[in-house]
Amino acid sequence: MDWEGRILKTVGLVLLIAAAGVAGLMVIEGWSFVDALYMTVITISTVGFGEVHPLSEGGKLLVIILIIFGVGAYIYIISIVAEYLVAGALIGGIGRRKMKKQIEELDRHCIVCGYGRVGSEVAIELKNGGVEVVVIEKDPERLKLCAARGYLYVEGDASSDEVLVEAGVHRARGLVSAVDSDAANVYVTLSTKSLNKDIFVVARSERADSEKKLRAAGADRVISPSGIGGRRLASQLLKPAVLEFLDVVMHSADIEIFMEEVKVKQSSVFVGMTLVEAKKKCLEDANILAVLKVDGGNMDVELSADTRIEGGDMLIVIGTRAQLRSLEGLA
Structure with missing residues (x-):
């Protein structure tokens, strides 16, 4: 829901009605700007202090129109405010400010860019390893999943300097660029290294020829999920016992x-x-x-x-x- 757009439209509508009222009273009644503005405001707000000067027939018709449109605008404003509160937008804004403060207090955390299938698994592993995680994602549905799972997040494009700074890139120990596109991962890596040359960057690569570009962009490690998945599938057939041992050592909570x-x-x-x-x-x-x-x-x-x-x-x-x-x- 575009609350900002709706609020701006409502404010614009009220100002338009007020401007029309002021101009109309100045033209029809020949009033000064201050008198016309005062009469317009008390009419639209339905305060009802009485007329500034006696009105002509044309002036009375204009005031009637102002009352109708003014009341309509107020009802519309009230409905937007009520919907805003019911939908939790106000609460969300407070929560967002709180989350921003929590991110600002982090140090030596890890940033995960992209909360898709790969990024979500990365976040789980980092969290299980006791590392504070900040997710950067622009998809609203994925952000809902992020919030439900208790991750701190920043909404926006991970290649944006402003977004990376908000995620604490200057204080982070590492960043995983797991966006769906190799080109996007190159931009994320370039932006990250330009802001913090010492941060350890692990980038996702879907195509073999992208690894060289990601390395040139500054990625410390380049990982191909499809390549790793293929080798793991083959290893399950060739060396299942070894793979089972490594899984137990690396991931099991039972030993x-x-x-x-x-x-x-x-x-x-x-x-x-x-x-x-x-x-x-x-x-x-x-x-x-x-x-x-x-x-x-x-x-x-x-x-x-x-x-x-x-x-x-x-x-x-x-x-x-x-x-x-x-x-x-x-x-």
């Missing part, structure tokens, strides 16, 4: 085993150790599976026992929450 990534500080005891030496150091802690080395924005997975760990490397580890906390203390 206390988690796979996480831990960044190695320059002061860590692991710096200079080989992968096998680091594993021996962690006999009672989480198990180190691999080392990820960052090279020019790209990550290389190192599994060799002789791999030397350096500050800034990322360790892929598996263990219980307590074991992971213990290992994080060493890293």
Whole structure:
């Protein structure tokens, strides 16, 4: 419902009636502007203070017309206000301001652009991982789903700088661009990186030739849902037990085993150790599976026992929450 448009039309109608009344009284009765305006206002508002000056026949007819149209305009205004309140637009406005304040207080949150099939799943996983999420979406129906599921959201185009700033892009730790179009995801990535060059951007890609463009736009990672889905379907046939194990480790709430990534500080005891030496150091802690080395924005997975760990490397580890906390203390 376009409440703003309806309210503007109503205000315009009242002003038009008032202007016609003032002009008519000035022409027909020869009154001054102030007298004509005063008489028009008290007539339209049905206050009934009496006539400013005696009216001619033409003036009386004009006043009758003003009363009819004025009362009609007031009834229309009352109906709009009543509908506005009943529909919850006023409450929605208050809620929107409250949500805007909540978003402004967030820090290190994640932004999900697009709340379709992919974006909604991303939001669920982030929320389950204990991350605050802000959704950017312009479809009213999808926004209703967002609100029903308790997500903070911003209505608008995700490629708009103003919308991204409202979603807290300057304070966010990461952004997922899951809009339905590759071209739109390129624009979202460009806008995001222009506002915050340090934010980690994961972009959705439907076509293979779009990955290069998304990378050039600044995306740190590019994910193809169709590609991942195809590989997963094939893996279910080729390696079902492995896939089942990974699903249990990554997503099951029934067991206390988690796979996480831990960044190695320059002061860590692991710096200079080989992968096998680091594993021996962690006999009672989480198990180190691999080392990820960052090279020019790209990550290389190192599994060799002789791999030397350096500050800034990322360790892929598996263990219980307590074991992971213990290992994080060493890293």
